[in-house]
Each structure stands twice: as structure tokens, then as C-alpha cells.
Amino acid sequence: MLSNTIQIKPVGAAIGSEITGIDLSEPLAGPARDTIRSALANRGVVFFRDQDLTPEQHIGLARQFGNININRFFAHAEGYPEIALVVKEPDQTRNIGGGWHTDHSYDQIPALGSMLYARQVPPIGGDTLFSSMYAAYDALSDGLKHTLGGLRAVHSSRHVFGVVRDDRFRNPEAATQDAVHPAVITHPDSGRKALYVNPGFTLRFDGWTGDESRGLLEYLYRHAAKPEFGCRFAWQKGSIAFWDNRSTWHYALNDYQGERRLMHRITVEGCALTG
Numbered sequence: 389m390l391s392n393t394i395q396i397k398p399v400g401a402a403i404g405s406e407i408t409g410i411d412l413s414e415p416l417a418g419p420a421r422d423t424i425r426s427a428l429a430n431r432g433v434v435f436f437r438d439q440d441l442t443p444e445q446h447i448g449l450a451r452q453f454g455n456i457n458i459n460r461f462f463a464h465a466e467g468y469p470e471i472a473l474v475v476k477e478p479d480q481t482r483n484i485g486g487g488w489h490t491d492h493s494y495d496q497i498p499a500l501g502s503m504l505y506a507r508q509v510p511p512i513g514g515d516t517l518f519s520s521m522y523a524a525y526d527a528l529s530d531g532l533k534h535t536l537g538g539l540r541a542v543h544s545s546r547h548v549f550g551v552v553r554d555d556r557f558r559n560p561e562a563a564t565q566d567a568v569h570p571a572v573i574t575h576p577d578s579g580r581k582a583l584y585v586n587p588g589f590t591l592r593f594d595g596w597t598g599d600e601s602r603g604l605l606e607y608l609y610r611h612a613a614k615p616e617f618g619c620r621f622a623w624q625k626g627s628i629a630f631w632d633n634r635s636t637w638h639y640a641l642n643d644y645q646g647e648r649r650l651m652h653r654i655t656v657e658g659c660a661l662t663g
């Protein structure tokens with residue numbers, strides 16, 4: 389039962405807030421929207437429980453945070469190109485998002501965030517891990533912060549979406565874009581610095597070979613995946629996670645073989661990122 393009082397409580401020390409007392413099926417009142425925006429910018433991901441949304445209501449909710457990105461690679465909900473299907477059928481062994489990554493870092497103008505709504509979840513398993521790239525950056529030495537401050541990194545979708553693996557993905561020919569972003573960004577809403585490289589889509593530092601980049605990137609990936617920087621979300625039907633794609637990584641656990649998991653994802657457009 390939803391009460392009328394908005395309450396917000398931390399999930400991990402560095403990342404994640406659970407918000408209660410908001411019915412997301414209704415247009416948001418100003419204070420509710422401000423609470424969500426500010427928690428998103430400062431805590432990286434916000435979670436909601438027990439939401440009952442039609443596809444239209446999910447779309448209406450996302451539009452209150454920006455324009456919707458129509459995903460070029462994911463199959464979408466029938467009749468709703470705005471809603472990407474993040475699904476794993478009982479007979480599929482690979483899941484979507486099963487490694488640390490940041491959605492859309494391969495775009496010149498990366499998405500602000502993604503809003504994932506759980507429609508069907510396995511009886512156990514299928515949690516999602518999140519990690520704070522603010523916390524990862526803050527914990528680096530001044531020396532490495534200084535070095536990274538002068539670097540840019542090349543991101544690509546080619547190796548992930550340029551090969552079609554099954555009918556959950558399409559348009560491999562559209563996976564042609566490489567984008568270059570600062571390795572450390574200043575978050576457009578919070579003003580905080582965040583590490584902006586990720587194992588899913590970052591290829592190398594700009595002006596460096598892949599070989600030269602590997603050692604430093606692998607160090608950063610090990611560092612940024614430390615559990616101290618993260619939190620874990622156990623889904624129920626009706627849960628929503630809305631994450632900020634600029635200051636977080638996420639990782640979908642694939643520990644529910646033989647079960648079905650169906651999520652509806654809407655991605656909100658962002659802005660160009662600067663150092």
C-alpha cells in the first residue's frame with residue numbers, strides 16, 4: 389500500500405536509495421520529481437517497489453525526466469518502440485547485461501539513465517549489482533586522478549551489438565559508432581567527478597594502443613568493482629530501478645537458468661559529457 393509521504397533510505401553506503409510513498413503511475417508532483425532527480429544525481433540509482441504500470445504509464449513516467457531514446461539494438465515491446473525488452477527465456481543460457489558495463493557509453497551523447505521495470509522475475513536469483521563511479525574515482529590517489537584527468541577513452545558498440553547472437557537483438561549494421569569521452573567526467577547535475585570507463589564498451593585510451601591501455605584499464609576495472617563502492621538489488625515483480633548512466637556501472641547476475649525473467653527498459657536521453 390503506498391502512503392502519501394515520500395521516504396528515502398540508502399541501500400549501499402556509496403550508492404543506491406530506495407524511495408517509498410510515490411505512486412509512479414500518476415504524473416509526478418514537483419517535489420516527488422525533484423526528490424528522484426536529486427537522488428539519481430547524488431546516489432546513482434533509485435529503487436521503487438510494488439509499482440503497477442501500463443506501458444503507457446511507464447513511458448509517461450520516463451518522459452518526465454527527458455526525451456526517450458529509441459533503442460536501435462534491442463527488440464521492443466509489441467506496439468511500443470520506446471520499451472526495450474530485457475528478457476531471458478527458460479531455454480536461453482546467456483542473459484543481457486551479464487558483465488559490468490554502463491549503458492550507451494558508445495554514443496556521442498550518452499543516455500542520462502535507464503528505467504528498468506520488472507514484469508516477471510525468477511523465484512530466486514536475477515539480482516542486479518550497481519557500482520558508484522563517484523566512489524571509485526574518489527578512492528584513487530591524487531597522482532592517478534591527475535593522470536586520468538588528462539585522458540580520453542574510446543568506446544564502441546561494435547563488439548557487443550555488431551554481432552547478432554539471438555532474436556533479442558537486431559540491426560547489427562547500426563553498431564558502427566565509436567565515441568570518445570573524457571576518462572573522468574564532471575557529472576552534469578551533481579558537479580562531482582566520476583570515473584567514466586567501463587569493461588563493457590571501453591576499448592582503449594584515445595591516442596594509446598589497445599595493448600598500452602590494457603594494464604591501466606584492467607587496474608581501474610578491478611578497483612571500480614570493489615564491493616565497498618556498490619549495492620545489490622533483489623527484484624520483485626513491480627520493482628523499478630532507475631539508474632544514472634554517467635556515475636554508475638551495473639551487472640545483471642545470470643544465476644537463474646531454466647527460469648524466465650522479463651524486464652521493460654526505457655532509456656532517457658542525456659547530454660554530451662565533459663571532463
Ligand code: OGA
Nearest residue numbers: 474484485491516640653
Ligand atoms: C540493462 C541491463 C540489467 C538487468 O537493461 O541495461 O543491463 O538486471 N539490465 O536486467
Ligand code: MN
Nearest residue numbers: 485490491638
Ligand atoms: Mn545495461
